[in-house]
Amino acid sequence: MKEIKQAERRVALTPAGAQELVALGSDVLVEAGAGVGSGFSDDAYKVVGAQVVPAAEDVWQQSELLLKVKEPIEQEYPLIHADLTLFTYLHLAPDRAQTEAIVNSGATAIAYETVETADGHLPLLAPMSEIAGRLAAHAGAYFLQSPLGGPGVLMGGVTGVAPARILVIGGGVVGTGATRIALGNEGEVTILERSLERLHDLDQYFGSRARILMSDAIILEQELREADVVIGAVLVPGAVAPHLVTREMLGVMRPRSVIVDVAIDQGGCFETSHPTTHADPVFEVDGVLHYCVANMPGAVPVTATRALTNATLPYIRRLASVGVDAALAEDPGFARGLNVKDGEITYAPVAEAFAEGPSVGAW
Template sequence: MEIGIPKEIKNNESRVGMTPAGVLELTHRGHTVFVQSGAGLGSGFPDEEYKKVGARILDTIGQVYSMSEMIVKVKEPIKEEYGMVQKGQVIFTYFHFASSERLTQAMIDSRAVCLAYETVEDEDGSLPLLTPMSEVAGRMAIQQGAKYLEKPVKGRGVLLGGVPGVPPGRVLVLGAGTVGIQAAKMAAGLGAHVTILDVNMKRLRYVNDVMPSHVVTEFSSEYNIRKHVRSHDLIVGGVLLKGGKAPKLITRDMLKTMRPGTVIVDVAVDQGGCVETTRPTTHENPTYLIDDVVHYCVANMPGAVPYTSTMALTNVTLPYVLSLADKGWERACREDASLQKGLNIVKGEIVYEELLEAFGPLKAATA
């Protein structure tokens, strides 16, 4: 198979779809890999490293799309890429379709085969291709939240760990999934007081068992959320509905009850956000203020640490890429129920239930 690795062109996205180590596995199996010149530089992988493992370096993103049967990348195609996607071409990436009807319609119109990393699902309900980026984003949420609590960037001026004689900052984590667990772990490590909310009692029991005593659990309800947003310094939104839009757990009116300089990091922004006032931001302009509440809503948080993120991503995507390349997408999905759940759009038709619930049965434009 001919596989293309284009350079990511989303704002400040420095990750790349595959490391040279991953490319080597493909070329060893007789596949052709096209890598756009400079695609790996942001992650620390120059063209020469790809050449050494048998990749062919192409000058432009258009060449990569036009010469490849399958595109392996990190982020969803953006407007400039829509016209490059070809009929029947396999696009394997993070799509997060539920957050963008425009992207969904564009991929329907392209009649490509869209396999979304974030909906590949194992038998136990885990999301193996989303997990490593959720781990990165959860840890980064505290790193970024701590920075934006500083007064020069409009935060409350709170040091999360406190100092002797001064109590630590308070962190509220919505969701006890991968993002929430990692955020709580990082916040606890800094010495902050952490409250983590979820509706899943099994997850809360797990958190209670593995976290230190200054991480407390509570059942998630509107009443409890309203209570806690008034007293916490940093709020991390880590709620996920597989393939669907995130629920709006923090509403517009709640902001007025928060203290000025409170920071919200909405990691769920890729799925529309779990805060009503969330809108996607970039690493270039990561925050905005509403009612003196700092919103950090960067839609590609792991892109700020591309070396770590690219390595972690290739570790989990490579087995699926090899299967798709060796067998073709139809056989690979037929033989692997986990991969089959990654199918969101196939040749002009939405095939993923949660996406149908989000937008209804959108139709392809007339050819």
């Protein structure tokens, strides 16, 4: 499928991945031009045995298993049908319109972001989280520049001048990636995390290079006062992100400081966030700059597409080989990816999001 979300150039399957599926006996349909943004020509798919078809409607109508990168958007809703299994990033919890469209279609929807391993890790979310975390640090450094609305602070400082202070809320894959890049740019980094086990891991990994603190409401407000860049890296798998930073709390932040809300796909962990695009990535609320691009890895589609296929292909092969029901039945972690089936929401955090709405201040 060729992605039509604004500035989205990733594709769900590389030619190498298509070749493996063809070898399994699957018919692989690729929309013309789908891979161009990621560096793959139509001929690259044709040479491995995939069929390149001219229009998106052809792929939607003729497919039993449809691979995408991003969730369907409004103009794609009418193309979803009951005989289809959709395998993509869905982020349903903050998106009622999309959820209703899939539920009403009768399609089966498996979300990359809620597939789990036996030990509770998120193998299909991790590669994009790693990329988004690294990009978050780059975005923070970029928008610190005064002509772009920032405070005019160089992330790494200079001889005799202090570096920028970077606050990372959440020490998972996103937070770790953001910290690595921010430290590489010689910023002064603080990570807030709630899991004691994860705090130990972060301490072993970063040591004295970063301040690693147990998060609570008082510590959070104290750190917000000192930060030049705040990166929201909190994840509650499949659920609406908690609003950890309220609008009132913006009042304690430095003028023209920068927020990067990586959790925006799940609704954002700042109360004042709303999704933005690569073409128009920032807005200001109460003197604080907000960067809330909802498909950050789409900025580096060559890297992101290869990383995504590396992660998803084993699951795609299983779906193609044994079918959806058998593939989910034999792997409980894979079954956690099932969000919608037969007109019903099957993933509890999504159902709870529509019943209760977003949480505020809870993490």
